[in-house]
Amino acid sequence: xxxxxxxxxxxxxxxxxxxxxxxxxxxxxxxxxxxxxxxxxxxxxxxxxxxxxxxxxxxxxxxxxxxxxxxxxxxxxxxxxxxxxxxxxxxxxxxxxxxxxxxxxxxxxxxxxxxxxxxxxxxxxxxxxxxxxxxxxxxxxxxxxxxxxxxxxxxxxxxxxxxxxxxxxxxxxxxxxxxxxxxxxxxxxxxxxxxxxxxxxxxxxxxxxxxxxxxxxxxxxxxxxxxxxxxxxxxxxxxxxxxxxxxxxxxxxxxxxxxxxxxxxxxxxxxxxxxxxxxxxxxxxxxxx
Amino acid sequence: xxxxxxxxxxxxxxxxxxxxxxxxxxxxxxxxxxxxxxxxxxxxxxxxxxxxxxxxxxxxxxxxxxxxxxxxxxxxxxxxxxxxxxxxxxxxxxxxxxxxxxxxxxxxxxxxxxxxxxxxxxxxxxxxxxxxxxxxxxxxxxxxxxxxxxxxxxxxxxxxxxxxxxxxxxxxxxxxxxxxxxxxxxxxxxxxxxxxxxxxxxxxxxxxxxxxxxxxxxxxxxxxxxxxxxxxxxxxxxxxxxxxxxxxxxxxxxxxxxxxxxxxxxxxxxxxxxxxxxxxxxxxxxxxxxxxxxxxxxxxxxxxxxxxxxx
Numbered sequence: 333x334x335x336x337x338x339x340x341x342x343x344x345x346x347x348x349x350x351x352x353x354x355x356x357x358x359x360x361x362x363x364x365x366x367x368x369x370x371x372x373x374x375x376x377x378x379x380x381x382x383x384x385x386x387x388x389x390x391x392x393x394x395x396x397x398x399x400x401x402x403x404x405x406x407x408x409x410x411x412x413x414x415x416x417x418x419x420x421x422x423x424x425x426x427x428x429x430x431x432x433x434x435x436x437x438x439x440x441x442x443x444x445x446x447x448x449x450x451x452x453x454x455x456x457x458x459x460x461x462x463x464x465x466x467x468x469x470x471x472x473x474x475x476x477x478x479x480x481x482x483x484x485x486x487x488x489x490x491x492x493x494x495x496x497x498x499x500x501x502x503x504x505x506x507x508x509x510x511x512x513x514x515x516x517x518x519x520x521x522x523x524x525x526x527x528x529x530x531x532x533x534x535x536x537x538x539x540x541x542x543x544x545x546x547x548x549x550x551x552x553x554x555x556x557x558x559x560x561x562x563x564x565x566x567x568x569x570x571x572x573x574x575x576x577x578x579x580x581x582x583x584x585x586x587x588x589x590x591x592x593x594x595x596x597x598x599x600x601x602x603x604x605x606x607x608x609x610x611x612x613x614x615x616x617x618x619x620x621x
Numbered sequence: 622x623x624x625x626x627x628x629x630x631x632x633x634x635x636x637x638x639x640x641x642x643x644x645x646x647x648x649x650x651x652x653x654x655x656x657x658x659x660x661x662x663x664x665x666x667x668x669x670x671x672x673x674x675x676x677x678x679x680x681x682x683x684x685x686x687x688x689x690x691x692x693x694x695x696x697x698x699x700x701x702x703x704x705x706x707x708x709x710x711x712x713x714x715x716x717x718x719x720x721x722x723x724x725x726x727x728x729x730x731x732x733x734x735x736x737x738x739x740x741x742x743x744x745x746x747x748x749x750x751x752x753x754x755x756x757x758x759x760x761x762x763x764x765x766x767x768x769x770x771x772x773x774x775x776x777x778x779x780x781x782x783x784x785x786x787x788x789x790x791x792x793x794x795x796x797x798x799x800x801x802x803x804x805x806x807x808x809x810x811x812x813x814x815x816x817x818x819x820x821x822x823x824x825x826x827x828x829x830x831x832x833x834x835x836x837x838x839x840x841x842x843x844x845x846x847x848x849x850x851x852x853x854x855x856x857x858x859x860x861x862x863x864x865x866x867x868x869x870x871x872x873x874x875x876x877x878x879x880x881x882x883x884x885x886x887x888x889x890x891x892x893x894x895x896x897x898x899x900x901x902x903x904x905x906x907x908x909x910x911x912x913x914x915x916x917x918x919x920x921x922x923x924x925x926x927x928x929x930x931x932x
Contacts (some may be wrong), residue, residue: 423725436905
């Protein structure tokens, strides 16, 4: 029982990271109806930026804030430069551009920072919080995820910029008529997604260690989480993230063993897509002929 | 005129191995293998509009089918090729069934997950007796039959080339007929196509199966040429390089498979000398350039040039 509880709790902790990345996927999906395959690699690259700053001697939280800000800018730039030209292109072109982005970021990271595995510090190391079930880092991860979700909720619910972004995503034409600069709203969405991804990357790096391919598995779970929660629903993505984290951990511990964990994600993704394509909280769309 | 082009291409391909070393011949064998895979992927993605980022998985299934049949059942190498094709057709058809309900991004996502999960599945302990686990399986290179005075590499080249020509002919027949029109119609306007009486579900899952069949045959031939299969050669990046191949070669063109295959076979070799990461950076950049500047790929560019030359 003790072990079972421990599995669930540490599942929640990794779930927090999946939730954060799923959240950034949802950000982009809501704005543009694209699934960003490069999200994981963007997060990985941001984490390297953080590592670089910490390595240069900056205190953790300064590096943290710097990375989030820098990632935001990079996200905006990527949208403006790389994604904008294919905004109205067929899905295939868009997917290929995402794939190109994925490979470029991956190989750039390998090129600049080398493929050797690096350790990444965790900010949550205080004594006394050790309660036997969760390590301080796991606890911190869950906390950070919930904080990010709360901040996003407040931003979209109570600020006029948040309202404008929601409007631009829902009805671009009317929003443009109402004076909202839709293009910039999309770019902001990308920036936010990149910033959230950066946070997720810095949270997962102490666990999986830092290397250019660290996100491959994480990304798959985040996809599963986003789909499970409904790809257009931020709250759903977070719930999905935690559920996927727990399911992954339990399946790994009791059903299939650690070596087939990725297959669990594959089964989840296909299962959700086939049996409930809208996810748990998603909206259903109908196409007109 | 097109006929002449085809004949010249075949003549060049047949003569080629007599002018280059065994190692180069092996590289070109690999390129032909990729051409077969790209042909299959292009039927699915280019002609039928179903995006697959997971064809490395079918390639792996084909390679492993060939390797296991040879290693554990003593099947001759040439017989493993159709077997691998059939097995992959089954896998592809079955994967295509649920994939029917997925469009665009979602299908890309599901197949991407397939690609990421493949190496792990191949390493599973329960299958280790068959797959050789992390170690993989070593295959012996076949000798030329009937005492032909060819080196092993050259024989394998001709064997692969013959299979490839058959498959190109089959694909050509497929896309210019009724089935091909149904595939394209489903890509361009699924609802209208169904209203015209095209059985969408059947066509799409069959195309998925055929595409996997091509890829599986490619996988089997590739395994025989490389003489080795192991889980980590079939990762996400293999699947991605197939996508790179069809984009570079030209979506929804048959000749594009050749250009794409030459590209993914030889460009990384050249770029590798700069840095380990460089081939992928180049892949990414080339992908972007093609999508922005020449969405039709090399095949389209060549036909433009040819059109200009003729005035």
